[in-house]
Amino acid sequence: MDRRELALFLRSRRERISPADAGLPAGTRRRTPGLRREEVAQLAYISTEYYTRLEQARGPHPSREVLAGLTRALRLDDAERAHLHTLAGMPAAPPPGPPREVRxxxxxxxxxxxxxxxxxxxxxxxxxxxxxxxxxxxxxxxxxxxxxxxxxxxxxxxxxxxxxxxxxxxxxxxxxxxxxxxxxxxxxxxxxxxxxxxxxxxxxxxxxxxxxxxxxxxxxxxxxxxxxxxxxxxxxxxxxxxxxxxxxxxxxxxxxxxxxxxxxxxxxxxxxxxxxxx
Known part of the structure; x- marks a missing residue:
């Protein structure tokens, strides 16, 4: 688990998402770009303290359920999801079968x-x-x-x-x-x-x-x-x-x-x- 890179990655993904993207009210006293930590935690169904520790590079090893929640909350694509799992020291589960649809x-x-x-x-x-x-x-x-x-x-x-x-x-x-x-x-x-x-x-x-x-x-x-x-x-x-x-x-x-x-x-x-x- 690369705690420092995981923390930086989570913060960068959080800051790129607007409240509107996540279906949240923007409010008038928002000091940070993107979502607040507590908003990500709410969307991922984890505690704000847990998420804050992850962003501060002092969190525990996240489970697959936590990573799935973060993927959903941060609206990660397939490449970002795979990168998140790699940083967390838990490779993403393989896709169910070889893709057959041709672009x-x-x-x-x-x-x-x-x-x-x-x-x-x-x-x-x-x-x-x-x-x-x-x-x-x-x-x-x-x-x-x-x-x-x-x-x-x-x-x-x-x-x-x-x-x-x-x-x-x-x-x-x-x-x-x-x-x-x-x-x-x-x-x-x-x-x-x-x-x-x-x-x-x-x-x-x-x-x-x-x-x-x-x-x-x-x-x-x-x-x-x-x-x-x-x-x-x-x-x-x-x-x-x-x-x-x-x-x-x-x-x-x-x-x-x-x-x-x-x-x-x-x-x-x-x-x-x-x-x-x-």
Whole structure:
């Protein structure tokens, strides 16, 4: 518990909130910016003496209930709530499960990359958003059930992982990612069920899981064996969306390469089968 930093943080958050923000009358003899200590204590359902001691860096170790009350009273956002818990020496409880909602700005970004195939994956490597070129290169994710959009499940249990050249390396990477997700969301039943399914259905996953590895080298280039246009070699870059625990994965071809022409062709034909007569 960092009492000094906790005291400074509480005071700074208190001083930024107006009485009107908290639904309190402003009064006429207010000498301090923001709320008074007794007002924060009232909103947090703790005694004024207790809160005053916290702001004076001489308070006891606050409980989770006290921290929840302070979070509510001081109108803290998620990042501030996490920081409050860290200063109090009590890490915030993890969110219930991996976020699956993709921000509108990220969805717009995917569709502003017409020459790149791009997907968004969750913490468990479920594909939760994609653009048209990604659907043409990999699979039409809108046409497959949600369970088959999970790349870890596809890598170990099928259906096939889009004919990628680095499937063995990806299996190692996917296991590491899933272990990280399991540690971050220990109470999420979907994460636990996925791990149990993979351990019982794939001896290779079970062996990799037992190794307890938590690092892996990124694969920067991979080749997709497309059933209609043949091999497509692309660069692979992953961008973190830290606040959502998601990744934007972008596949691009080297300028002037055969793959660039192939991606251009795929962007035109989309997900239609080339061997079906019109």
């Amino acid at each position: 509108r700005s990220i969805l717009d970004l995917l569709h502003r990359l017409p020459q790149a195939a791009a997907i968004v994956t969750s913490a468990t490597l479920e594909v939760i958003a994609w653009n048209d070129l990604a659907a043409a290169l990999m699979t039409d994710f809108s046409a497959v059930p949600r369970r088959d959009r999970n790349l870890v499940r596809r890598a170990f249990l099928g259906p096939q992982l889009f004919g990628v050249s680095d499937v063995e390396e990806f299996r190692v990477h996917a296991t590491v990612k899933l272990r990280t997700a399991a540690a971050r969301y220990p109470d999420d039943p979907e994460v636990s069920a996925l791990i149990a399914e993979l351990r019982s259905g794939s001896p290779q996953f079970a062996a990799l899981w037992s190794a307890h590895d938590v690092t892996t080298a990124p694969v920067l280039v991979k080749t997709f064996q497309h059933p209609q246009v043949g091999p497509v070699t692309v660069n692979c870059d992953a961008l973190d969306i830290a606040d959502r625990d998601q990744n934007v994965v972008i596949y691009t071809a080297e300028p002037g390469s055969p793959a660039e022409e192939t991606l251009r062709l795929l962007s035109v034909i989309g997900t239609q089968r080339m061997d079906v007569p019109r």
